[in-house]
Amino acid sequence: MDQPDTPRSTTNIDEVLGKIERVRQARRHKFYLRDERITLSHGSGGKATHNLIEGVFAPAFANPLLDRMDDAATFTVDEPGAALAFTTDTYVVSPLFFPGGDIGQLAVHGTVNDLAMAGARPLYLSAGFILEEGFPIADLRRIVDSMAAAASEAGVTIVTGDTKVVQRGKADGLFINTAGIGVQRATWALGQAHVVPGDKVLVNGTVGDHGIAIMLAREALEIEADVVSDTAPLYSLVADLLAAAGPHLHCLKDPTRGGVATALNEIALGSEVSIALDEHAIPVRPDVRGACEILGLDPLTIANEGKLLAVVAAERAEAALQAMRAHPLGQAAAIIGEVRAEPAAMVFLRTDIGGTRVLDMLVGDPLPRIC
């Protein structure tokens, strides 16, 4: 048995070292997401989670603050001494994709709009995802890309996030939570407690589009109409309004769930005033009105995602209206009502036929999970 050593044993060490080096390289290499569906291991916090983050979220949202991948984003705000605005909202809309948008877009617009209604320029967002086991990763990518595009359009950066996975049946596809920080631009008192008799009420366009678009997208309703969601980021419109009306702008409110009726009732309660609306003056798309007639709904209680109500002192109302109409999101803007002293805490409406009725908040829910 005097055979010489096999070539195997002589080259072995180099080969093994080479293999180790390749593994080492591979581990340092970008995480690689091969899966087509979300599994529970994507929520484990381990490798699969990292694969998901690096494969989906990090490239879409890439920015220096997020890329550090620290537990918290740290930053300074350019304007020392300026007040900050901070808000959060959770999005559970069904279906996830609807005419005119998707849950990702909504999760950005909803939160930046809440900041904008405080007169604040949105700066940073967080994004938390609750994913259901089995959710297609292709859909997740679509949603995340749409969030990234919406954030860039709105001028905000998504700087921190979180992902959890729950068992099949414990969530409807995915839920998203976003929180946002903005820097206050209105230096005067702005809000639903600061409205006074004599003010005018303005809206930047047609009401009820979002809620009806969602409603029609659900298969149960076989009504054909070409309604798309109005979801849009409103800060640039708010900036124009702030410039046009200055301290004469008393209140901004986005009529989301509960619609214009609920938002105006909140203002009437908050400022102990009465709000009188003219039904003729309120812009409603004909197909939205038609769908509302068929379904027995009132467009004034239907949700919007790209609309704002502005309450402005009478002397600057016209200027505010012109500023709105000059903005792409305010071309159909209108003065829809005015603020009076009595009867306090009530909203009423002059109807199309010339009668008058109370406009109350939405009671119950004509359709849950619209945002």
Added chain:
Amino acid sequence: MKHVDEYRDADLARSISAEIAKITGDRPVKLMEVCGGHTHTIYKHGIEDVLPRNIDLVHGPGCPVCVLPMGRVDDAIAIARTEGVIFTTFGDMMRVPGSKGSLLDAKAEGADVRFVYSPLDALKLARQHPERQVVFFAIGFETTAPSTAITLLRAQAEGIRNFSVFCNHVTIIPAIKAILDSPDLRLDGFIGPGHVSMVIGMRPYNFIARDHRKPVVIAGFEPLDIIQSVHMLVQQLSAGRAEVKNQYTRVVRAEGNVKALEAMARTMELRPFFEWRGLGFISHSALKLRREFAPWDAELRFAVPGIRVADPKACQCGEVLKGVIKPWDCKVFGTACTPETPIGTCMVSSEGACAAYFNYGRFSMAAERAKMPVIDLKA
């Protein structure tokens, strides 16, 4: 929405109203709109503000949710709680209180209660879930009964056995008779229900004109329809006539909808008597499934308690339904009883007089007290 706008012309409304005032002068005229859909339109559009003050509109019993007695709601909840049942209902019924909570409460406690827009949607659910029992909570007047009937015929034709109907359909004529026989009330005429008449036609109302000498005008559901119907009624009154007239000619035919009536007759028959909320037991006033449809009859398939439950003492729905009192005359209106926490059924449905008044009409009350200026943004 052109079609709708032409029935909502404010100038035309004012000129018809001026005509009505000219005909009636100061004489008080009390008219009952039988149908809850009319009540809703009247308040939603503020029609009482447009009509002359001497015209008093009294809200009748034609709100299907409002007339359903509590015991039947309890029965519905008992079925909904049965293992394996998918209980389907129109949205309005979800919040109607039974003696121990509503269907919405039962849903929160785990019952599978779903709302549908049509009984055919319920049948679709039965096809999709062959392992479950799908029950449809059928309520309403002759307006909704035909669609229940057609659904039953289809279930029979397709041999779908996991579908059944909890039938609570009622008929409008016996209720009108009960009101005419009630000593509490003096009425000058009736605004007849448009959708019901589309099915039953005009003939069933003849007794009102012939035996009771009251005019009836069948009306559509747009504001101008109602104002014009009031005009047609006061014209008859001033001429001393009592006839059944049709304002809603674009929809209602004198003979009704024969096919719909046939479908109803094939599937349903009159019950000897049925309890109406606030009106008590009225004979031959409701429908049940015919014996041939026993396999689809939820009352036979499930153990329903069938216990009569007295209305809450504070609730005056009965008087409201008969038009004896106005909603705001009720002791609990707007205080203990609101659309969020209804005690009586009239506060639940958008067609209920109390809910309509609470949601839309409180302004008239405030206006009478405070003499509110009209809303005109141009002023």
